Amino acid sequence: MSTPQTGPIVKAGGAAADYVDERVGVSKFLKKNLTKVFPDHWSFMLGEIALYSFIVLLLSGTFLSLFFKPSMTEAPYHGSYIPLNGIPMSEAYASTINISFDIRGGLLMRQVHHWAALLFLAAITVHLLRVFFTGAFRKPREMNWLIGNGLLTLGILEGFAGYSLPDDLLSGTGLRIADGIVQGIPVVGTYASFMIFGGEFPGTDFIPRLYIVHVLLIPGIILGLITAHLMLVWYQKHTQFPGPGRTEGNVVGYPLFPVYTAKAGGFFFVVFGITVLLSAVASINPVWLFGPYTPTEITAGSQPDWYMGWLDGALRLMPNVEINAWGHTLSLNVLVPSVIIPGILFTAMALYPFLEQWATGDKREHHLLDRPRNMPTRTAIGTMSLSFYILLWIGGDNDIIATHFDMSINAITWTLRVMVFVVPPLVFVITKRFCLSLQRRDRDKLLHGYETGTIMRMPSGEYIEVHAPVSAEERAKLLAGHTYRPLELDREPDENGVLPKRKPLDAARARLSAFYYAERIEKPTPEELHEAEHHAHELEESYLAQIEGGSAPAGSEHAPTRSEH
């Protein structure tokens, strides 16, 4: 194989490539995939932020693991941080203080690790919202949606485990709460609590166990799921927004090599760089100020990291319902906010693609994304759930809000207790109405063109605003998207005239489908578009004629006799 260039590097590159290809056949893979096309929209990069944050976590975490001691053995501290000198603390906490003050770059890496963790989960959240609101979870991507849900759940657990490792006062309190929740689980709660902690709380086994969960078990599973997640995206190809030239049968964008290699690779460095810059200028988790964990101390304003805030808020808002009967206690005040509500939310979220598919009866593949307005019920369900989540989130900060806005914490709690029931349905209704009216507006644009802002005064004195037809690209965008209609699950008699038995869930399915799609704005049919264009044309002619001297009254249907056209 002779190549045009014969410089030494290329020669060496060629030899190396040859070596690998002889053994692994990498050229077969490369030939197909170097020019793989990826669509270019900024909202498709949100998942990448999560991916790169994960890599940053792995790198910074490896550094930290070289210095952190996952042990709860108590000993007095002797190190550079003077206010804690001589104070008894666990080795885990002492090694964390050591990393922060005595290892050069240690505090930086601790902060990078923690900021990256917060960013990882924030990116997953916005990525999830993008996927949900654009309907990217539809066939063939339901499995990827499930994998993503799994990544979110594991990420939350991993973050909780991570910030609990230093055994400081704030995170230790969080572990106490976790133990209290586990203890409250019916039948197996106390057994589970004793098994997890190796006996009573806090014991001496928990931090070493948590360490292995945090550095080996969960990251391993996350890595596996991320790999599966990316492989699916690779194989199924990324979705794209509808637009000129984009169909269900193609992907429009830029090739992997060189454009996406540069953009995505560059983005990794940017995310890493921004995380490090954050760590240079903003303090996070200053554990030396909290002090070591001891079960007798606590600080005002105890909150978990942001991604657990909604759970803490749920715990705060739940009324104190507990059932004591026949020698047993069922702590609904603990179980509902920390087990039942998250269980329902996560399950509903995971099953959503299947639920929607059941309601639409749509078994086709979808590679073009929806505009959120075109799926009003789905969008409204999304904003409703988000509003519920945000209210719980705010509930978790109620004491910070009370001190900063000079309000009563009790009043805030009661207000939120009411709002979590009142606000989400309201948000649902408002969102759905808003989407439907946006769709009406789109329909108007298709039929009557867009308002140019040019006002003309006719000789007769009438003011008109000139409308212009939308461009072909815009029209394609406005017409894109399928208008679903409620499923009609009518039974038809078979060849012997016998009606088949009604399937048990059909009635429910029909109702769900009606809930989704009964209220809809139909896209204009070709005939309607044609008719509208014809009408617009006639109107234009009539105005032109008026301008050119005809005195026909405004709104005349008929073309005047004099026409320059």
Place this chain on the structure above:
Amino acid sequence: MSSDSHDLVSADDAAHPENPLAPGLPEHKLRRTDIDPRAAKRAERQVSLLFVIGALTPIIFFFEYVYIPSDKLIHVPLIGDTSASNFFLGLTMGIGLFCVGAGAIHWAKKLMPDVEEVSERHQLRGTDAEREEAVSQFNAGVESSGFGQYKMIRRTLIGALAATPLFAVPLLKDLGPLPGNKLRYTLWAPGVRIVSDVSLNPIKPEDIPFGGLVSCVPENLAAVEAATGNLNARAKVPVVLVRMRPEEIRAQQGKNWDYQGILCYSKICTHVGCPTALYDRKSHHLLCPCHQSTFDLSDAGHVVFGPAARSMPQLAITVDAEGYLVAQHDFTQPVGPSFWERG
């Protein structure tokens, strides 16, 4: 009627690949760098500058690492007094990484081709022929394995496969002991002195003023902690001593469990276990900062707000022969969060 590009497309098929009138890819617009070689050269210089910055920052980082002591402080505007090491190391590394990334992105945006390419999607599922082949291979394999033919093997297979994961169940048993009745008892016992936390001084009734609050532990806690090497006992024993005028005490959990208006209550919240030590001496409410459970210590520790369902357990106290406050006996109910077997 119309004869030009206003031809209509069917509503659902605006983007249908077969529709000859669906608008194709928009016309490609050239960038400045495509037209103007000077602009391209400028972009090249910009990208290279960014890469150079990225390449130089590890060297600067090295010197900062070596020469900035880890305890040196500097004053940075908007940040205040902060660690010079953290600030400079982070700034250098952050800027370096950022510039490398920005350089690559800038290169892609300005100089690499930005002509949109179209790639066809392939059918995700296998072709009918492939499917048939797969199914027939599978069936052949099942048949040759004898799975259909050898009934006994079929029936015992499931048990064999379940064996491996089932080993984990007993193996995990020794993660922890059985709870037994450990949750029902604490270190408190008849005659155990109440000492202040941290200073470990025993307390006489006259030491506590009206409106006073003392966070306390049993006197033998330090010895137990030294012997066991863990904080387990400490997690259940913390109490608060509060003093109010005897006429302000409306109810208690037992007769004569106070001492001259001094009441002793557990400090561990009955919701999920946070230490509850925010005492309002006017209302006699004890507030937990975690989820705002509020207990009225003048009314038998009754819950007045928040998610806790049970009153705060009270510890009966009295004084010993030398006049120091002691416990009469252990708590008469488990302290801390509820559990299934609590009763």
Place this chain on the structure above:
Amino acid sequence: MNGRNVHADTDTPASVSAKLSARRRHPLAGFLLLAVALTVMGGLYAAVTGAGTASAASTDGTPQEIAQGRALFLEGCASCHGMNAQGGSTAPTLIGVGAAAVNFQVGTGRMPLAGPSQQAKRGPVQYTEAEIAALAAYVASLAPGPAIPSAQDLDYSNASLQEGGALFRTNCAQCHNFTGAGGALSNGQYAPSLKYATPQQMFEAMLTGPGAMPVFANSTITVEEKQAIIKYITTIRTSPNPGGMSLGRLGPVSEGLFLWIVGLGSVTAIAVWIGAKTS
């Protein structure tokens, strides 16, 4: 000034007065007058009321001090606290609260309180140091109570910073937060930030239990322990933040907010840049 020549060349009294009156008509004259008036009034007010905190004074007041204190009391405090400081429906009794309580409450500007329903907030001090001393002496004369801490009481130079930290975290952090940034209590009350408190005020607050705060008498938290706590608070509230901006030292809430706005915001902005069409 109709008819008067306002552009006289020589500096006769008439011309000076003419120049002045010209300047009176300058557009900015009104603002200048207002600024001068405000400055004068403000200065008078400051001179009359005085500012700053009370220093430790002997609480064994002289008869004149006690009499002056009573007079001041009747004028500014009796309407809520009763003519004999016995308290009322809106204010507690002051009999037995001691000079330390008066020094704290009046010295931090919490008292006199504008309205009975609020939690008393730190604010501008309404009395001079001498007046505060007089009020304190008067209240101390009513019944024995906690005395104003002496200079020796407040000398924390030999106190243990580490012990102070442990005591602070056990007795104070649950209301005031781990660095004294303040925290919420029930029904709109709050434990204030300790940023502005002087060592004397900290001592007096622990000793007298202002408002909802419990009383930490010297018999339960000794003078040495109080010194340690004060040493810890004064050290930690000005301690550097080695990791960067402190974000209020409020914990994960402000950190999460910062991440969403600054962190995710900046990264998303870069993503938008990447996806934008290049011209």
